[in-house]
Amino acid sequence: MALFFGQSTDSVPSDWEAVCARRKRAQLDSIPKEWIIQLPPKDQLNVMDVPHQCGLLTELELEITETIDVQTILDKLRLAEWSSVQVTTAFYKRAIIAQQLTNCLTEIFVDRALKRARELDEHLASTGKVVGPLHGLPISLKDQFAIKGLETIMGYAKWIGRYAESDCVLVGILYECGAVPFVRTNVPQTLMWGETMNHVFGRTLNPYNLAFTPGGSSGGEGALLAMKGSCLGVGTDIGGSLRIPSAFCGLYTLRPSYERLPYCGAVNALEGQESISSVLGPMSNSISGVKIFTKAILDAEPWLKDPLVLRKGWNESEYQLSRHGGGKQLCFAIMWDNGVVKPHPPLHRAMNMTKRALKAAGHKGTVGFRCQWSGDRSNVSSLQVIDWENHRHLEIYKNAETIFAADGGHDYRSQCEGVEPLIQTMSPSTDSHENALDEPLVKSLVGDLYHRTAHEVWQLHTEKRGLRKSHLDHWQATVSRTGTGRPVDAIIAPAVAYTAVPHGLNTDSFYTTLCNALDYSCSVFPVTFVDPKIDDPHPPHRFYNHEDEHIYKFYNSDLFPGFPVALQLIGGTQEEEAVIGMTEIVADALKKLNDTA
């Protein structure tokens, strides 16, 4: 994630704030009046309970939106126990509640979504058949996925009034699958932040504590899903943008490898940058949501519509861990600390819990997949956990950040130029257009910003390939330590070194960027919540760098109570199915641990 941009833009017209305010008003006008709620008192920072308290949702709407397992919702839709109009209305109302509390949405198009839901209901009633595997399901989309006839503003004032002439490939496939795209969600200007704020739609807040960020860049999705204003959303990730908000908001996600899922027709930052590609992926309150989305899209043969997508459909055998000994004996490695930024105490506790859960589950031989596992549920006989040994992390980080900065910030500046100022910090306490960064690690790694030549970019690629080869060999060499006859099956690591932080404080993204640089497929899964009674500060360690010290120092167990703590599960390149399968095993083990605690 690029956290520094060099000089700010010049020549911004004086009315840029009015232009943005006008668009924001139009958004407010798109909310049905009867869905406006009474806001809680200003000093109520945790708003997670408001959907229950505010009285807008019926009993059925509460039941629908609190059904965590996406498969259950799909089953009820298929059996017409719930209509798509009912389900879409329920999630839409809750999304609008979330919007009023956290400012998580961009495009709101209630009539259009309900019309679509009605058509699906009629189709089911008249034919007795569902349209596809996502029949009737409302799905939220990050503000990049173009829908015909709607704007896709993606946080840039200049993009106001750009109406899409066609659906992007993903949206087309979602329609084919029977889904109901129903809202689009907020992003940061430039997309290259782990927080979510832009001049058009403003800042998105974390519903666990409004003074905190939900993360970014898919932060609108994070806040929306945390409030259960959607059961399945789609975000994107080039340096952690799916995983940071999922970790900060207690969600599941999958960051697939480059070009596994269809990005074609979606808008993007750094358009045409292919050195480390942005990818799209699902975010959900359940791992079943992650699996259902991934399988539905891959089953639709997306390579017939997006020329960049790999010709590799959903592989059930890989999901059943055929390349991991059938899942009978697995060996995970824990990355306790990446050697760049030491994780805060709750993360350390979450890794310990996961280790304990896996060992317990393995010994008892009772762990199986949570959803739609067609094999023997007791086939996991052994779950080993060893320590991961770090390998060339700083070199990988430096290479990736240099690639992101290869155009010297040209793309960011040109999108803002003549329209709005470039945002230089996410901190609410300073002017966001002044560069307030105190020599972040990324700047010391990348050095001065300048626009690189094609030849220089090719040298970065050569270096990148060397690092990927070296890291792959390092991983393969773990075969000597696992006892399974295979290298480590997956790595368990923090997704971010901390839980959600106050706005402006999220600077580290290396635990996530590592996987973008190496193109390892990976998931995020929630483990526990910060508990001030047990998550005491650790004694100071020998700091790796200035940023590590800064991050260490702002930890205070009283600051973070109740925030979700999540981890990352890292598999090999293009191992999406196996990563989902292994995440189910880990989630099951954790559930058992919690149930017996």
Next chain:
Amino acid sequence: MALFFGQSTDSVPSDWEAVCARRKRAQLDSIPKEWIIQLPPKDQLNVMDVPHQCGLLTELELEITETIDVQTILDKLRLAEWSSVQVTTAFYKRAIIAQQLTNCLTEIFVDRALKRARELDEHLASTGKVVGPLHGLPISLKDQFAIKGLETIMGYAKWIGRYAESDCVLVGILYECGAVPFVRTNVPQTLMWGETMNHVFGRTLNPYNLAFTPGGSSGGEGALLAMKGSCLGVGTDIGGSLRIPSAFCGLYTLRPSYERLPYCGAVNALEGQESISSVLGPMSNSISGVKIFTKAILDAEPWLKDPLVLRKGWNESEYQLSRHGGGKQLCFAIMWDNGVVKPHPPLHRAMNMTKRALKAAGHKGTVGFRCQWSGDRSNVSSLQVIDWENHRHLEIYKNAETIFAADGGHDYRSQCEGVEPLIQTMSPSTDSHENALDEPLVKSLVGDLYHRTAHEVWQLHTEKRGLRKSHLDHWQATVSRTGTGRPVDAIIAPAVAYTAVPHGLNTDSFYTTLCNALDYSCSVFPVTFVDPKIDDPHPPHRFYNHEDEHIYKFYNSDLFPGFPVALQLIGGTQEEEAVIGMTEIVADALKKLNDTA
């Protein structure tokens, strides 16, 4: 293929010719004295018969080297009917004959190869088991595939004396598969030519006529395989470098999609250029050679050693055309003319022959796969042939050539700088360091050479993605014309607009570059030979451009007698298995047509 480089290098030391001559002498010294043959008279331009005439090969060695089907050789090796030492010696002797006639080799390492062959024989004798699927088979390699302890000069004087510290991934896998890498083969300086000449090893000649080029850049492989000095070779392709020599020398090849086969550790031109990636592929006198190589490498799970390789093993079901209606009804489209350069008359005849062969085979319902086809051999019931409609070819060509030239020739110049002059033309009749090109089409498309910025490269990528999407949609839309319920299964097109040409005349590479730009997997298959009695010149057409006119005018049926005429079969991205399967069907149909003629 970049055919122009801007200004030539300065400051070349005066002894560069001596440096190259010394290395060339060392190559000559590496040939066993007893394998030196009496050369045919200077005016004998076709040397295809020399291996038979020269007396160096025994009856058995002739039998071995003239066994076209690679599977037959492997079977005899497995059954110990032939030892690997026998087979390797036979091909090595014939390769050295080819070297003396066509100058096709670079690295010669007889003792090392025979030692390896002996070890394999001993392994088989003592264990009764083969080491792997390529047990005992000698394989030739283009001068990019590093072998530990050997130089990889790749046509650059500067690279003399660079000894590899480890095997590239491909070579490592070939060893695991039991193969015997036995020679490396010549390339042009910079690799970016469709001919084969450099200052270190000189020019490679076409054994059908020594005044003609075997093509390039895998031209050493082309000449070697045409003379049956190898039964299976490995080349690379970024704009046609596998397909041009295969077409000019009457061979089969497969250009797989980006990152399907492991390139890691091989040296390359434009190192780090990832916009249009070079790929490696097999070249062989039989389609069985192409299939055996591809399957063996994919079965070895190359993604565990090369982080860029797709996690997609050999897919038998795709080979059996599961995505093409099980191969029962196929519809091919013929690209008679790409609208940029009109093919010479023999190419036109070859397309007509192929159309006739397919229609005949389809109607009779008797075509099946030639090798290892486990299904019903008579399951092809219908082979339709329609005309391909061209789509945005010049835009695609311009985008690709601009990408290849994005560094303004920096890479080529810096590899030569201070050591040798940059080669500017492949013509033997002018000084090869003077730019003798008469405004080629590529130059008019790309414009003046200059070094582009990262942002400019990203714009080229955006344009490229748009073109790929547009072309894919165009292909998918053929579903309305095929009558099979599917889009066209494959396109049949020339690989080059002409058969092999005199040295210096090969300027067009668009029929091949189209597939690199769009990343379509494709094969080349031989169809017939130029027949001066029937391949009369066509009347002049309205020329598309200066180059088209030039190419039209040099056709003269008397110039090309007996040269192989080959075509290209183009499938979708990452459809390697299906492309091989469909090439087998086409080759079978052509064989039947020839048998009944």
